[in-house]
Amino acid sequence: MHDLSDRRPNRFVTLNCAAIPRDLIESEIFGYVRGAFTGATDNRAGAAEQADRGTLFLDEIGEMDLLLQSKLLRFLQTGTFQRLGDTQTRKVNARIICATNRNPVAEISAGRFREDLYYRLHVLPVHLPPLRERRDDILPLAKAFLERYSHEERRGFRGFDADAESRVVSYAWPGNVRQLENTIRQIVVMNDGAAVTFDMLPMAIRDQSSRPNSIIDLSRERSRAAAPIRAFGSIEPLWAQERRIIEDALDAFDGNIAMAAAALEISPSTIYRKRQSWLARSG
Template identity: 50%
Template sequence: MKVLIVEDALPLATVYGHQLSRAGLESVHVETGSDAMSRLRKGGISVVLLDLQLPDMSGMDVLASIREERLPVTVVVVTSSGSIKTAVDAMQAGAYDFIVKPVAEERLVTTTRNALERETLTEVVEEVRKPAQGKVQHGFVGSSLPMTAVYKMIESVARSNASVFITGESGTGKEVCAEAIHRSSPRAKKPFVPLNCAAIPKDLIESEIFGHIKGAFTGATSDRDGAAARADGGTLFLDEICELELNLQAKLLRFLQSGTIQKVGSDSLKKVDARIVCATNRDPLEEVEAGRFREDLYYRLHVLPIGLPPLRARGTDVLELARHFLSQFSGEEGKDFKEFSVEAEEALLAHSWPGNVREMQNTIRNLVVLNEGPIVGSDMLTTLQGRVPAAPRSEGAPVARLEANVRETEGAAAPVGSGNWPALTLPLGQSFDTLERKIIEATIDACGGSLPKTARVLEVSPSTLYRKKEIWAEQDGEPDNADEIPSESA
């Protein structure tokens, strides 16, 4: 795997090349953005060290071209500006990381190696379109495209010993993800030790992580191992890592660099082999910019990032999760719930789920405990806040028509009377996929945006429509909004 150095200053490029060569990394050098694109199109490059100030174009333009052409490389931006905003702009444009001139040799080599290791995740991108196998994977329920990517990421990073940084909103399953990485790794038979940094008093957190000896502080009546020592040979999961105070961040960084811990009150060091997986519901780069999180610790931890999608972005996973929890809690509570009504499913899809999967669990358990089955009606979903009510079924609603009447569909919205759908003219000479998309989208509009109603009219499964919308959104290069319903996103 080669590193491409894109730098117009020959002395700097020469220094970078020598430093990488001493670290056993092979590199090639070009001076302009156009030469960089030409070299990348030939293949064989894994990582690009990209200067933002080039003689023929901006480094941001090169980033845009790499992204547009979907070239399989990881980009590290080299900038003379220490502005975090510049780095954020570059990373939003597709860069993996950034380094600031003048670049220390250790920083250059470490960042480049991290980028090369990240290339082991390339297979995730190649396989992301493959459907998920089975309904429960790595402790998660759901087969949407975003979750399929997460499953592939877990399988890929599990083989490595590098640090993993999990981000996501509260309730998205960060600890589930961390434990899945551990179970899939060669360390699976060793301990998995989770520690929530936000749940422990600040004056005790150092002892909880590194341990203490007898008499180290009031109440320390005996020697005690910390989470790091208990995770020896296994995985240490530090949840809400951004809650750590700066002085403790420095001690954690020393542990990551040396692999040794020092108990509170002790003068001796102990070697510990624990893989670090951490998580936060904050934006770590914003925490670095605000001075609340050490930049050097961020780079030590942010080697293999995994972002967990919020539930509202997971499409029909909402219904898969709801059915899973309905079956689970019905069994636990001795109830006979079997399924959701159409109106209840629409209400579930219409809710924004700010509490994500944790909110879903509480909602389903609440309705199971307080109601009787076998069908869950929308009136049972009393805990949802700000949900969109299911639209009333009209006795005079028309059936779908395309320039002429189509046969009435059993199960559609009571098609009686003489009402007509808006006419839709489809010129010939277009592909079947294009015609199919126009018909489906026009029917969705005529149904007020309700995909379940559209599915009943077209006599297809709702999941078929959701997956088609996911595919179209990806083709258009737009965010996946396949789960939207008017007034509020699912």
């Protein structure tokens, strides 16, 4: 949204409300002046001021306490604010984008989120479906995370072998993108090779019978023996590799050919045709 708008030449400022202590988040958003509190040795512009004529993204806004919510509401209504400890009113023009993994309506009912702030923010709501409902995004994300962390950890990974790729795409990812990112980072830290293999995946992801919301026990994963490093899977005929990938996808979707085909980005008729060819080979 920022890059495709007229605000692109200006800053895109991100603030994770869940990662900042509650007693510091106001100063992070609105800034402070020297002497405003212990340790404030200089004047500092907050995220709102830095995002002037740009975009301010407040992630996990559901974690913000009620008092700060009222100050944020006033800022949204007037575009003005004061740095912590200051008497000067400042005005900025920033686009505000917020995100939360909580149900805002439930948070309002529980008294943890201001109803007036919710409706002030609820101008253009965007619902991001869970990762399992947008499987086309899984592999590009996984490859991007693999490239990033391989570079950071100085590993030689260049991709996924067929078995690992099939399982990564078919897994439900109850923790969505964060779980996918953390899983790829764990794999990179604990292994090395030209390709991520099926044996390198955490047990909870390798085991198709595991519960979709099961938590990965990293201590158990670290204690298991390291998988032998191999190239891009065992050398076998292409039709055998295709068969394994398709059968894994069918198992992941309980035999639903249409869903398996969608996950594999092929037509259902391709699966029917392949299965007939396998029967001919076995016959």
